[in-house]
Amino acid sequence: MNKRPLRSIGYNFIASPYLPAGRDEYHLRNFQNRNGILYRNLSAYEIEVLVRNRNTSDDWNKIQVSDAFNPELVKNCKFFGLVRIGKLESIALEYHNIVLPVGLYDSTIISCDFGDNVVVNNVNYISHYIVGNEVMIANVNELHATDHSKFGNGIIKEGETEDVRIWLEVCNENGGRKILPFNGMQPGDAYLWSKYRNDEALMERFKEFTERKFDKQRGYYGKIGDNCVIKNTAIIKDVWVGPHAYIKGANKLKNLTINSSAEAPSQIGEGCELVNGIVGFGCRIFYGVKAVRFFMASHSQLKYGARLINSYLGNNSTISCCEVLNSLIFPSHEQHHNNSFLIAATVMGQSNIAAGATLGSNHNSRAADGEMVTARGFWPGLCVSLKHNSKFASFTLVAKGDYPAELNIPLPFSLISNDVTNNRLVVMPAYWFMYNYYALARNSAKYVDRDKRTKKIQHIEYDYLAPDSVNETFDALRLLQKTVARAAGKKGDETVLINEGEALLNGTDVDFKNTAVYADGFEGSSRLVQIVKVREAYFIYKELIVYYGIEQVVSFVNRHSISSFEEMLQALPSSPQRFAFLNVGGQLLPERSVQTLLEQIKRDEIKSWNEVHRFYQQNGKAYAEQKLQHAFASLLEILKIGKMEFTPERFASLLKQALQTKRWMVDQIYDSRAKDYNSEFRRMVYDDEAEMAKVVGTLEDNVFINQQREELRLFSETVQEIAERFQLVTPAF
Incomplete structure (x- = not known):
């Protein structure tokens, strides 16, 4: 504890070693305050009224006000340093049934600026903040900013040492993929930074980009935007709050940027403690949440005691009750229930973590947890326990079980099961299409509806049939062909096995129902890994690729109003190639384009994160044509x-x-949804059909099923119209 002169309160915010020549301690404050209010000194009458209302100031000449200032609306306040106050009218502000009179009451105010018609009521300590218009701040213990405020960004200020810099240690526990958070960071930025760790020049450029975004000068004030409401909160320190934010009952908010706007207001509720992070537009954080060293992208939610530590949470995601550590999570992630645990993972979006999941927990390691990489659509079921390192293809469902070893599942749309009785791992490719297509299709559609981003810098792919999953499907076809050939006793190199397997799968010589097919390299153990439903999956995979290709061609024809087959053929890519695509933060980008981006960054042709974001946007505009070429190839x-x-x-x-x-x-x-209506065990809790219909609705009234039927009708009309327009000779559709 230091002793200081009383007259020092509110002054010398910027220490002399860090004050630019010819500037005073208010130069950054004046730059930040853009409310346009013309402040003046108090009149003698106004000072008299303020004193009568039991206000004090170390220097009344340091209190400045607008011409519409009403001194009767300032009572029982202590002022220190330069304080500027806007218009105060005899009106009240109301929000969520709380009505408070405009004015400054029962508060200690140190070197702050206020806009018009603010409510500052019972704020024990507010220091070095710029407050916007029509803001309500009530019952706050401590609200202040320091001269070295960084507002959650991974930077350091003048005179600070490197050890105070805040990093996010995503993807694993050892910090080997750590990244610097910054306001405006996209999921793709986090992925690129965490992925290409062996390129030191690239890593240094990313760090430079982040440093350039922010000023290293000391002395920036905290800001509270217009129309914010902050009430019943204990500590707010070094926090930048955007307009229209609502903060109520939080325990501690420290070193944060809280983005908010009228179109996408953010809210933070009771019992929350947030330290060293960025909160995106439209986020909601409620009921005992703990987040430390974190980034929440826009329109994501933390609820009911969720813990988010050293992690990036992508847009439109929800974590409720669970614990997430050292993870990089792409958009549209769902995780619920009190004992779901996710650690040291890269989860590439459209994921859903069920209750009881334990994903990474040092069970098989002599050091910190390794990594888990899951492609889009990862769904571990109830009470799933997985070990590091593990890797999963797109849209993998993991059935309930304690999986004893590392997994590497390259088959998309699979169901993974742990057959304890026979001590083997069982993989069913194309499971979703055979048994639970309703869930797959519905989730693909719902993510589109739930994408609330107001600024869609990255074009997020939600369709389950896309370049990433289709490329995996081609790889899966070759893998199935090889494993079937080996199961039949065939010998030879890879090409021979692929050809032999294809012939067996297309032929009738093998009774696949009575032939066990085993795979290598799926599990880090010596036990058997059996692939089931091989032939069914093989033909579904092929059918899906054909459908994907034709669907994209039909979309292309409509998009460009093509009038004949010859015109379409000429417009289609002359030498289409099935390029590799990367999932970069939920946006699918051609791998060659990503490599070009990285080279341009290293050559200093791309000089900032804003230019990287323009690259995302340009590729987003080109994605329809990129996807067409991939689909046609x-x-x-x-x-x-x-x-x-x-x-x-x-x-x-x-x-x-x-x-x-x-x-x-x-x-x-x-049919997959109908199982829920036809099962005796689903129906047994209802006395009759009428009760069931009231509780869960009828199958025929299912909104999603009816939407799909409408899509089928439109697709059928489109196909027939194209056939007629192109004058195709074809059997009746």
Whole structure:
């Protein structure tokens, strides 16, 4: 504890070694305050009224006010340093049934600026803040900013040492992929920074980008934007609060940026403690949340005691009750229930972590947890326990179980099961399409509806059939062909096995129901890994690729109003290639484009994070054409034809096949949902059909199923219209 002269309170905010020549301690404050209010000194009468109302000041000449200032609305306040006050009118502000009179009451105010018609009521200590117009601040113990405020950004100020810099240690526990948080950081930024760790020049450039975004000068004030409400909160220190934010009952907020706007207000509720982080636009944080060294992208939520530590949480995500540490999470992540645990992971979006999940917990390690990498659509079921390191392809469902060793699952759309009785791992490829297509399709659709971002810098892919999952499907086809060939006793190199397996899968010589197919490299153990439903999955995979290709071609035809088959063929890519795509923060980017970006960054052709974000936006605009080329190349590859063999007759046949696939998909959606209505155990809690219909609704009234039927109808009309427009000779659709 230091002793200081009483007259020092409110002055010398910027220590002399850090004060630029010719500037006073208010130069940054004056730059930050853009409310346009013209302040003046108090009149003798106003000072008299203020004194009569039991206010004190170390120097009344340091109190400045606007011409519409009413001294009768300032009572029982202690002022220190330069304080500037805007218009005060005899009105009240109301928010959520709390009504308070405009004015400054029962507060200690040190070197602050206030806009028009603010409420500052029972604030024990407010220091070095710029407060906007029509702000309500009531019952706050401590609200202040220091001269070295960084507001959650991973920077250091003049005179500070490197050890005070805040890093986010994402992806693993050893800090090997740590990144610097900064306001405006996109999920793609976090991924690129965490991924390419062996490129030291790139890492240094990312750090430079972050440093350039912010001023190293000391002396920036905290800000509270227009129309904010802050009440019943204990400590707010070094926090920048955007307009229209609502903070109520928080325990401690320290070193934060809270982005908020009229279109996307953010809220922080009771019992929350947030330290060293960035809160995006439209976020909601309620009921005992603890977050330390974190980044919450826009429209994400933390609720009911959730813990988020050393992690990046992507847009439109929700974590409720659970604990998440050292993780990089892409947009549209759901995690609920009190004992869900996620640590040291890169989760690439559209994920859902069920109750009891324990994903990484030092069970098989002699050091800090390693890493887990999950592609889009990762769904571990109830009470799943997984070990590091593990890796999963797109849309993997992991059934309940304690998985004893590391997993590497390259087959998309699979169900993974731990067969304890037979001591083996069981993988069912294409599970979703055979048994639970309703859930897969509904989740793909709901993420589109839940994307509330007001600034869509990154184009997020939500469709389960996209370049990433289709590329995995091609790899899966080759893997199935090889494993089937080996199961049949075939020998030879990879090409021979692929050809032999393809012949076996397309033929009738093998009874797959009575033939066990085993895979290598799926689990870090010596036990067997069995692939089931191999033939069914093989044909579903192929059918999905054809559907994906034709769907994109049909979309292309409509998008460009193409009038004939010849015009379409000429407009389609002349030499389409099925390029590799990377999931960069939820946005699918051609791998070659990402490599170009990284090289341009290192050559100083791209000089800032803003320019990186422009790259995302440019690729987002080009994505439809990128996806078309990929889809058309995939179609030709699965059919084993060249572009010139893509004839009108073949196109007509493929249109019909795609329509049949779409009908099958809609039927599967209906049938998989119908199980919930036909099961005796689902129905037994209802006395009759009427009660069941009231509680869960009827199958025929299911909104999503009806939407899918409407999509089928529109797709059918589109296909038939194209066939007629192109004058295709085809059987009836």
